[in-house]
Amino acid sequence: MTALVEIDSLQKHFPVGGGLFGRGKKQVRALDGVSLSIEKGEILSVVGESGSGKTTLGRTVLRLTDPTAGAIRFEGQDITSLSRRALRPFxxxxxxxxxxxxxxxNPRQTVEQIVATPLAIHAGGSSATEKRERVADMLRLVGLQPHHADRYPHELSGGQRQRVGIARALILNPSFLVADEPVSALDVSIQAQVVNLLLELKEKLGLTILFIAHDLAVVGHISDRIAVMYLGRVVEVAETGTLFRSPRHPYTEALFSAAPIPDPTVRRSRVLLQGDIPSPIDPPSGCAFRTRCRHALPECATVVPPLRQVGPGHLSACIRDDIALQASIA
Amino acid sequence: MSSSIFDSSPGDSNPGGDFAAREAAIALPPRNTALRRFCRHRLAMAGAIIIAILVLGSYLGPYLIPYDDTFIDIMQRFAPPFSGAHILGTDELGRDMLARLMMGGRISLAVGFTAMVISMGIGILVGAIAGYYGGIVGAALMRFVDAVLCFPSIFLLLALAALIEPGVASITLLIAATAWMDVARIVEGQIRGLRERDFAVAAEALGASDLRIVFRELVPNAVAPIVVAATLNVAKAILLESYVSYLGYGIQPPTPSWGNMLNNAQIYLTSAPWLAILPGLFITLAVTSFNFLGDGLRDALDPRMENH
Amino acid sequence: MAGELLLEVENLAVSFRSRGAVADAVSDVSFRLHQGETLAMVGESGSGKSVTSLALMRLLPDAPQCQVRGSVKLRDKTGSGMLDVLALPEPQMQAVRGNNIAMVFQEPMTSLNPVKTIGAQITETIRLHRPMLARAAEDEAVRLLDLVGIPAPRQRLTAYPHQLSGGMRQRAMIAMALSCEPSVLIADEPTTALDVTIQAQILDLLKRLQEQTGMAVIFITHNLGVVAEIADRVMVMYSGRVVEQADVVPLFQQPLMPYTRGLLRSVPRLDLAGRRAGALYAIPGNVPDPRRPPPGCAFHPRCDSFADGRCNVEAPRLDSTADGRQVRCLRWPEFVA
Structure with missing residues (x-):
C-alpha cells in the first residue's frame, strides 16, 4: 500500500475576538497536530463529536483553508504552501x-450547469457537445435520469441533490474524495442508496475517500480504517473491525458505546460520558480527554500522550495500557 | 475514463422491480417559470405596461403627431387641453404640450435608464469586491461608501452641477455618481453572506478563479435584490433629474425634460395649471410604475418562490 | 398497558389550503397513549409526524388555512374526565398547553428566546401556570435544572441560551417543558441535532424523568436505533398516514409493512462493522411529495412487494391484526404466513 495523502502534524488555529491589532487574540485550536496517512484505494473515516475538528481537517487537507503549521503531501508532492494557481492542477x-x-x-443553476462547471474550469478545449455528453454520462453514473439535467436543485429531492453533488465532484475523474457527512442530512430510506452509490463508485473509479461522519453504523459499514478525533487531535486509528472489537482509547470506547443499536432486545451497558466536549479555545492540559475520562490518572494532566503503536496498524494516544475497555460489538 | 463504467445505472443495488417506471408514472410538478410568476403579479404587470407605453410613446409618438416640440404657434398660447387642435394644450409660447411631453420623456427616461446602468455597474463592482474580499479592502471600500452616502445626494448633485456645464451627459453621470452607493451596500451584504455558502466553497474546491466565483456563482444569486435596486434606481434617477432641472441646474431649455417643464410651469400655476399637472403626472406615473415593476421582479426572479 | 389512558386520538386529519388547492398533510391517524408509556413516531420528511404533534398541541394555523378534523381527547390533570382538545376555546387551551401536554423541539436554539436568560424563561413558564412568588419560582427553576442534570443550576439561571452548549440547551428546554409536570410530553426529534454522546445523555435523562414522574412520552424521530432504545410502542408514518403500529419488539422482529421492513433492513448492522458485507439494502426511489401523493398505496412506487393492479389502484386501510398490531398494506396477510 502506498499513501495517496500524507498529513503531517497539521495545525489549524482560528483567531477569535481580540483587539484591533490582533494582540491578546485567543485561538481556537481546531486542528492541533494531526498526522494521518490515507492509503491509495481505501476509505478512511474520521469520527468525533462536533468541535473535534473533523470538518476542518477535510477542508484543510483540500487546502480550502490554509493550515497554521504542518504539511500535506498529495501523491508525494508537498501542497502545503502552493499558491492558488499552482494548486489548480491538484x-x-x-x-x-x-x-x-x-x-x-447553486440554486440559480440547472443540474447540467452545475455538473458542467468543473469542465468549464478545467477542460476548456472540449466542445459543447462533448461536455454535454460527459455530463449526461456522469448523471447516469450517479443514478439520475437524463431529464434531471435541466431541473433546478429545488425541484429535486434530497437524495437526488446529493447525487448531483457527487456527479460534480467526480466528473473530472479525481483520485481523492473528501466526503463531509454526505448522508447525515438525508432521509433514512435514502441514506443507504447514497452509501451504496459511494461504495460502487469507489470500486469503479478507484477512488480514495476521506469519509467524515458521526453515524457509527454507516462508518462501520463503509470504512476500511477509522480515525477517532477529539479536540483537534487524532486519539486512535485502526482498521474498522479492530476499532469496533478492541478499542484501545477510552474515548473510542465511550463514543462507540453511545451509538444506539437498532435492536430492542439488546440492552448493553453503556459508558456514559459526563458533560460536553471542552472548548477548543482553552483545551485541558495533557490529554484533552482526561476531564471526561473514567480512567484518568494525575499523570494524564502533564503530558500530551503521543499516538503510538498498540497493535498491527493500530495507533492509540493513551498512556494507560493496563485497562480493559468495553468493545462495542462482540 | 473508460466508457464501460457507464454501462449500468447503479445506486439502487437492490431489486426494486421496475420501480423507476412506477416512480416515473407520477407526474412531475409543472414548471413554474419566472415569466409565469411575474404575470401573476397584477401591479407589476400594470407597471410594465405603463412603462412600455411611456417608452414607445416617447420614441415613436413625435413622428405620429403633426406638431414639433419647438414649433411656436404664437396664436395658440395657453390653449387648455382637449380644446382645439393641440390635444393636451399649449404652453406660454404656444408649443404643443403633447410633443413637449414626449420629447421630455425621451430625455427623462434616457437619463433615468442610463444613470441606472452606470450606477449599477459601479455599485455591483464595488459591492462585489468589498463583499468577496472583505478584510481591510472591504472595510475601506464600505467606509468610503458610507462617507459618500452621508452627504445628501440632492446637495451633492447641486454642488457638482454648479461646477460643471449642465447637459444631458453630464447630468446623467452626476446622477449615477450619487446613486451607486445603495447598490454597493446591497451587493456587498449579499455577496458577503453568499461567499460562505457551500456552493461557493464547491467552486473554490474546483479551482475556479475569483472572477468566476463572484460573477458566475455569487452575483446571480443576488440578482433579485439587484434588479429591484435597478428599477428603484431608474425611478430615483428620473426624480433626481426632475429636481435638478426644476431647480434650473439640470437639462437646459429649450431641450424639454419633465423636470424643466415643471420649473417652467410654476409662474403659470394658477392661470394654466395643466402646464404643471401634466409633467408632474408623467413623473409620478413613471416612478410608480418602476417601483411596482421592481416589486414584481423580486418575486418572479426567485426560482424557489413556490407555486402558491 | 398498565397505566391510565392519557391521550386518545381518533381519525385525526389535517389539511392545508392555499390558493384554492387543498393538501392533506395528515389523514386517518389514531392512537392511544397510556401513563408511563413511550410511543415512538417514526417517519421521514413529509411523513406528517411533526404536523401530527402540532395538531395535538393545537399549534397549527387557524381555519380556513388549515383544517383539523377528528378527535383528540386528553385526560384532565385536575379533574377526572377527558378534555376535547380540538373543541376547547383558545384561552382554555393555553392553560392545557404546558400544563397537561408539553413539547420539546429539535433545535433548542431557535425555540429559546435569545435575549432572555434561562432563569427568566423558566420562571415565566412556571408562573404562567402555577401562581407563586418570584422567589419561589426561582427555587423551583433551580430544582428543575438540577433535575435535568445541569451542573451549578443556580448560576445557570443568569445564563443566556447562546452561553450554553447544545446539550445543555436541550436540557434547559426539557426543564421548561417539565415545569408544570405535564402528563404527556411530545419530544420532536430532541436529539437529532446533538452528538451521539450527548444523545445518550438526553435519552438517559428522559427515561429517568419518565420513571420519576410517570409521564407519557411521544418521541418523534427517524433514528431506528433511538427507537429501539426508548420506545414501548412504535407508530410508523409514511406520506401523512400511519402505516404500521406495534409494540417495539415485534415490530423490529417481524415488520409487516414493506416500508418498515425496508427501513429496518437499510440500517447498517454494527455487528458486521468492518466486514463490508456487500451492498446495503436500499429502498429505491424518493420520499413522495406530500402535495402529490401517488395513487393507491403511497408507498407502491418504491415497494419490493408491489402487486400491479392492486397496490397502485386500491388505497389500503389500516387493518388490525389478531395480536393487536395495526398495518396498512393490502398484502400483509401474505407476509405473516
Missing part, C-alpha cells in the same frame, strides 16, 4: 462532497 484530482445537498448546489 483541484482536478481531489474533490469534496458536502453534507447539505441543498446549500452546496
Amino acid at each position: 483541484r482536478q484530482r481531489m474533490q469534496l462532497v458536502f453534507q447539505d445537498p441543498f446549500a452546496s448546489l
Whole structure:
C-alpha cells in the first residue's frame, strides 16, 4: 500500500475576538497536530463529536483553508504552501462532497450547469457537445435520469441533490474524495442508496475517500480504517473491525458505546460520558480527554500522550495500557 | 475514463422491480417559470405596461403627431387641453404640450435608464469586491461608501452641477455618481453572506478563479435584490433629474425634460395649471410604475418562490 | 398497558389550503397513549409526524388555512374526565398547553428566546401556570435544572441560551417543558441535532424523568436505533398516514409493512462493522411529495412487494391484526404466513 495523502502534524488555529491589532487574540485550536496517512484505494473515516475538528481537517487537507503549521503531501508532492494557481492542477484530482445537498448546489443553476462547471474550469478545449455528453454520462453514473439535467436543485429531492453533488465532484475523474457527512442530512430510506452509490463508485473509479461522519453504523459499514478525533487531535486509528472489537482509547470506547443499536432486545451497558466536549479555545492540559475520562490518572494532566503503536496498524494516544475497555460489538 | 463504467445505472443495488417506471408514472410538478410568476403579479404587470407605453410613446409618438416640440404657434398660447387642435394644450409660447411631453420623456427616461446602468455597474463592482474580499479592502471600500452616502445626494448633485456645464451627459453621470452607493451596500451584504455558502466553497474546491466565483456563482444569486435596486434606481434617477432641472441646474431649455417643464410651469400655476399637472403626472406615473415593476421582479426572479 | 389512558386520538386529519388547492398533510391517524408509556413516531420528511404533534398541541394555523378534523381527547390533570382538545376555546387551551401536554423541539436554539436568560424563561413558564412568588419560582427553576442534570443550576439561571452548549440547551428546554409536570410530553426529534454522546445523555435523562414522574412520552424521530432504545410502542408514518403500529419488539422482529421492513433492513448492522458485507439494502426511489401523493398505496412506487393492479389502484386501510398490531398494506396477510 502506498499513501495517496500524507498529513503531517497539521495545525489549524482560528483567531477569535481580540483587539484591533490582533494582540491578546485567543485561538481556537481546531486542528492541533494531526498526522494521518490515507492509503491509495481505501476509505478512511474520521469520527468525533462536533468541535473535534473533523470538518476542518477535510477542508484543510483540500487546502480550502490554509493550515497554521504542518504539511500535506498529495501523491508525494508537498501542497502545503502552493499558491492558488499552482494548486489548480491538484483541484482536478481531489474533490469534496458536502453534507447539505441543498446549500452546496447553486440554486440559480440547472443540474447540467452545475455538473458542467468543473469542465468549464478545467477542460476548456472540449466542445459543447462533448461536455454535454460527459455530463449526461456522469448523471447516469450517479443514478439520475437524463431529464434531471435541466431541473433546478429545488425541484429535486434530497437524495437526488446529493447525487448531483457527487456527479460534480467526480466528473473530472479525481483520485481523492473528501466526503463531509454526505448522508447525515438525508432521509433514512435514502441514506443507504447514497452509501451504496459511494461504495460502487469507489470500486469503479478507484477512488480514495476521506469519509467524515458521526453515524457509527454507516462508518462501520463503509470504512476500511477509522480515525477517532477529539479536540483537534487524532486519539486512535485502526482498521474498522479492530476499532469496533478492541478499542484501545477510552474515548473510542465511550463514543462507540453511545451509538444506539437498532435492536430492542439488546440492552448493553453503556459508558456514559459526563458533560460536553471542552472548548477548543482553552483545551485541558495533557490529554484533552482526561476531564471526561473514567480512567484518568494525575499523570494524564502533564503530558500530551503521543499516538503510538498498540497493535498491527493500530495507533492509540493513551498512556494507560493496563485497562480493559468495553468493545462495542462482540 | 473508460466508457464501460457507464454501462449500468447503479445506486439502487437492490431489486426494486421496475420501480423507476412506477416512480416515473407520477407526474412531475409543472414548471413554474419566472415569466409565469411575474404575470401573476397584477401591479407589476400594470407597471410594465405603463412603462412600455411611456417608452414607445416617447420614441415613436413625435413622428405620429403633426406638431414639433419647438414649433411656436404664437396664436395658440395657453390653449387648455382637449380644446382645439393641440390635444393636451399649449404652453406660454404656444408649443404643443403633447410633443413637449414626449420629447421630455425621451430625455427623462434616457437619463433615468442610463444613470441606472452606470450606477449599477459601479455599485455591483464595488459591492462585489468589498463583499468577496472583505478584510481591510472591504472595510475601506464600505467606509468610503458610507462617507459618500452621508452627504445628501440632492446637495451633492447641486454642488457638482454648479461646477460643471449642465447637459444631458453630464447630468446623467452626476446622477449615477450619487446613486451607486445603495447598490454597493446591497451587493456587498449579499455577496458577503453568499461567499460562505457551500456552493461557493464547491467552486473554490474546483479551482475556479475569483472572477468566476463572484460573477458566475455569487452575483446571480443576488440578482433579485439587484434588479429591484435597478428599477428603484431608474425611478430615483428620473426624480433626481426632475429636481435638478426644476431647480434650473439640470437639462437646459429649450431641450424639454419633465423636470424643466415643471420649473417652467410654476409662474403659470394658477392661470394654466395643466402646464404643471401634466409633467408632474408623467413623473409620478413613471416612478410608480418602476417601483411596482421592481416589486414584481423580486418575486418572479426567485426560482424557489413556490407555486402558491 | 398498565397505566391510565392519557391521550386518545381518533381519525385525526389535517389539511392545508392555499390558493384554492387543498393538501392533506395528515389523514386517518389514531392512537392511544397510556401513563408511563413511550410511543415512538417514526417517519421521514413529509411523513406528517411533526404536523401530527402540532395538531395535538393545537399549534397549527387557524381555519380556513388549515383544517383539523377528528378527535383528540386528553385526560384532565385536575379533574377526572377527558378534555376535547380540538373543541376547547383558545384561552382554555393555553392553560392545557404546558400544563397537561408539553413539547420539546429539535433545535433548542431557535425555540429559546435569545435575549432572555434561562432563569427568566423558566420562571415565566412556571408562573404562567402555577401562581407563586418570584422567589419561589426561582427555587423551583433551580430544582428543575438540577433535575435535568445541569451542573451549578443556580448560576445557570443568569445564563443566556447562546452561553450554553447544545446539550445543555436541550436540557434547559426539557426543564421548561417539565415545569408544570405535564402528563404527556411530545419530544420532536430532541436529539437529532446533538452528538451521539450527548444523545445518550438526553435519552438517559428522559427515561429517568419518565420513571420519576410517570409521564407519557411521544418521541418523534427517524433514528431506528433511538427507537429501539426508548420506545414501548412504535407508530410508523409514511406520506401523512400511519402505516404500521406495534409494540417495539415485534415490530423490529417481524415488520409487516414493506416500508418498515425496508427501513429496518437499510440500517447498517454494527455487528458486521468492518466486514463490508456487500451492498446495503436500499429502498429505491424518493420520499413522495406530500402535495402529490401517488395513487393507491403511497408507498407502491418504491415497494419490493408491489402487486400491479392492486397496490397502485386500491388505497389500503389500516387493518388490525389478531395480536393487536395495526398495518396498512393490502398484502400483509401474505407476509405473516
